[in-house]
Every structure is written in C-alpha cells, then in structure tokens.
Amino acid sequence: MEAHDRESQEPPQVLLLKPPPDFKLFGEEAFPSEKVQFLKAWKSTLPLDEFLKTHAQSVEAILSSGGAPVTAEILRLMPAVRLVMTTSAGLNHIDIAECRRRGISIANAGTVFSEDVADLAVGLLIDVLRNVSAADRYVRQGLWTTKGDYPLGSKLGGKQVGIVGLGSIGLLVAERLVAFGCHISYNSRSQKPSVPYPFYSNVRELAANSDVLIICCGLTEETHHMINKDVLSALGKEGVIVNIGRGPIIDEQELVQCLVQGEIKGAGLDVFENEPDVPKELFAMNNVVLSPHSAVFTWETFKDRQKLVVANLEAFFSNKPLLTPVVDE
Structure with missing residues (x-):
C-alpha cells in the first residue's frame, strides 16, 4: 500500500507477540509513534493461533524481542507480513530462512547496543x-x-x-x-x-x-x-x-x-x-x-533503541529504506 493511501486510514498495525522489556521499564508507550499502532497479542482472550488468523490480512510487520520467537508457523499464519523488526542485535529467535523464502525484510537494533x-x-x-x-x-x-x-x-x-x-x-x-x-x-x-x-x-x-x-x-x-x-x-x-x-x-x-x-x-x-x-x-x-543477560541494559541505550525501532517502522510504512536492515553476507 502506498504511503499516500494510508493518510485517510487507521495507522498500520504492528504485531507484538509478547511485551518487550521496554514495556516493563517505560510503560506501554515505550515506542511512541502516531504512524503505527501496536497489536498486543497477549491481551487477547483468544488462543494465539486464532488471534493471528483474525488479523492475518491486516498485519504487515512484527516487532519481536528475544522472548518472542518468530517461527515459520507464525509466519505461515500471517501471510501479509513483509517486515520483522527485532529489538535485539541477535537474530537467533527469528526463522531467517523462512523470512527470506517469503521475501520478508528483517531489521534489527544494529550497533546501538x-x-x-x-x-x-x-x-x-x-x-x-x-x-x-x-x-x-x-x-x-x-x-x-x-x-x-x-x-x-x-x-x-x-x-x-x-x-x-x-x-x-x-x-x-x-x-x-x-x-x-x-x-x-x-x-x-x-x-x-x-x-x-x-x-x-x-x-x-x-x-x-x-x-x-x-x-x-x-x-x-x-x-x-x-x-x-x-x-x-x-x-x-x-x-x-x-x-x-x-x-x-x-x-x-x-x-x-x-x-x-x-x-x-x-x-x-x-x-x-x-x-x-x-x-x-x-x-x-x-x-x-x-550477570543476568543485562549487557544492553542501560537507560540511555534503551531510549536510543526505542527511537531506532520507531524510525525503522515508520520508514517501512512510508516506503523508505530501513535504517538497520539485516542483509545476507
């Protein structure tokens, strides 16, 4: 969908499978943007697979943290997804091969951490x-x-x-x-x-x-x-x-x-x-x-990461280049 077609509609939806750590530290407005809205799967009373099927045609992006793997099964249930954005630099929780097979772009936290x-x-x-x-x-x-x-x-x-x-x-x-x-x-x-x-x-x-x-x-x-x-x-x-x-x-x-x-x-x-x-x-x-997997846990970097996540999502939905795309080497 072209950017100008979105102006008269609701902001595009970004799926969140589980609350990222940012929500516990900064509240649920941790990724402030008027250009996207977050669909919070954990707040639904539906089983996850039914919830995903309900939103299968409307969700074009997933925001994932390490505790919420993006598997081939998740992607199968979400055929409209074109971007997986992860809050981490690591990618081991994302089925990269399935993303590539489906032509889904991936963006991560880059070097912010x-x-x-x-x-x-x-x-x-x-x-x-x-x-x-x-x-x-x-x-x-x-x-x-x-x-x-x-x-x-x-x-x-x-x-x-x-x-x-x-x-x-x-x-x-x-x-x-x-x-x-x-x-x-x-x-x-x-x-x-x-x-x-x-x-x-x-x-x-x-x-x-x-x-x-x-x-x-x-x-x-x-x-x-x-x-x-x-x-x-x-x-x-x-x-x-x-x-x-x-x-x-x-x-x-x-x-x-x-x-x-x-x-x-x-x-x-x-x-x-x-x-x-x-x-x-x-x-x-x-x-x-x-140490409890806390190498990235500083207030300053979490704030920088949040800005980067929002900037990537807004760029994606505006048909602009991602700031931190993951490319195959």
Whole structure:
C-alpha cells in the first residue's frame, strides 16, 4: 500500500507477540509513534493461533524481542507480513530462512547496543581477574577483619586476549583492551584485512594462544557449542573465558566441569544456555562472575533503541529504506 493511501486510514498495525522489556521499564508507550499502532497479542482472550488468523490480512510487520520467537508457523499464519523488526542485535529467535523464502525484510537494533556490551565484557573480565565481586562479598561478610587480606588477583595489562567474533562489539572490546595494554588476536568467519590483530581461522588455536577468550559472535548452527571441551582445554588452567554473545555458543555442561575441576581459571558470564536457569554449581565459585543477560541494559541505550525501532517502522510504512536492515553476507 502506498504511503499516500494510508493518510485517510487507521495507522498500520504492528504485531507484538509478547511485551518487550521496554514495556516493563517505560510503560506501554515505550515506542511512541502516531504512524503505527501496536497489536498486543497477549491481551487477547483468544488462543494465539486464532488471534493471528483474525488479523492475518491486516498485519504487515512484527516487532519481536528475544522472548518472542518468530517461527515459520507464525509466519505461515500471517501471510501479509513483509517486515520483522527485532529489538535485539541477535537474530537467533527469528526463522531467517523462512523470512527470506517469503521475501520478508528483517531489521534489527544494529550497533546501538555495541558500546554497552563491550563495556560489560571488559567489566566482567576485570571483575574475574581482580576478584571485584568476590572481594566485595568478603568485606560484606566481615571476613576482612577475621581472615585478613583477600587473596591476590591477576593483572589485566599484558594479557593475550582472543576475541571470537570481530564485529562491531568485538572491535570495541579490542579497542578498550588495547588501551589496557592487552594483546589482541581474533577468530571470525573470515579475516578482516583492515584490522591489525592476528587472525586464527581455528577457534581452538586461538584459545591455545590466549590467556583470555571473549565470546562476541552471534548464535548460529555453526557457532552452537563451538566452545567445547577441546577449546576449553586449549585455553588451559590459567585461562579465563567471558561470554557476552549467547549462552549456547559454549557447551555449558563442559564449562561447568572445567571450572569445577580447575581446568580453566575463571569465567565472566552474561548469557547462559537455558535462561533464566543457571547451573547451581557456579553460585559458590568466587572465580565466576554472573550477570543476568543485562549487557544492553542501560537507560540511555534503551531510549536510543526505542527511537531506532520507531524510525525503522515508520520508514517501512512510508516506503523508505530501513535504517538497520539485516542483509545476507
């Protein structure tokens, strides 16, 4: 439908399958726009499939968050959909192949989260190496007065840091750690001629030549459990792993075993394989820092993300180019 045909009609509908986190934090006007209206599936008394069939011909766009997968079945029930807009940078909750088959465009949050995620990656690493959270608990429990000084930590400067996935987040992590005096190398789908860091085509070899491994890549069939027992063993007893990508990139059972048995030194984890369930073995480990998938959770970035989502939706319904389209590489 042409933009001028919409002027005399109701704003086009955008389907929301579940309330995004923004609604809890900012209220249901978190994505303010007079040019679109949000159809909130969770408010209907109808079963989801019946609700979707009822609106099958009127909904042309879906706004999805990580907790609301856009599956082939959802898309089958919504034949008029031409855009899937996700509030995240990751795409593992969207059936990309089905979208491509149906000619459905995809837009994501682009790089709006990259700086925050890179900051947390560095924060987790410093916390693990310098025992920040563990020493905090030590002081709060009154142990400083009864047991004396907390055990020594490890220096950040001079560490060999391997980054898995040198996209916008990985590059920002590298820049930050170079400033701390770290030496960067990386693994990615392909070598990037424009960056000065050594490239490893094999993630095990990267781990074997690193003191620290930071996971910054997306979750795909290829990266699922890419960090396995072999890679963790290559990282070694003095190695630290940080994950701000997606939980299933690491074989979590193997990671827990390596930590329990002292086969790696520590871990900083913002993501987990079966969120929000976290292996209980990790809770008592002072060499493990846990974060509830909150790398992107800052007020400033949520506001920026909301503006970006609205701008993409308004561009789509005005027949203008998307601001952050997802294109196949």
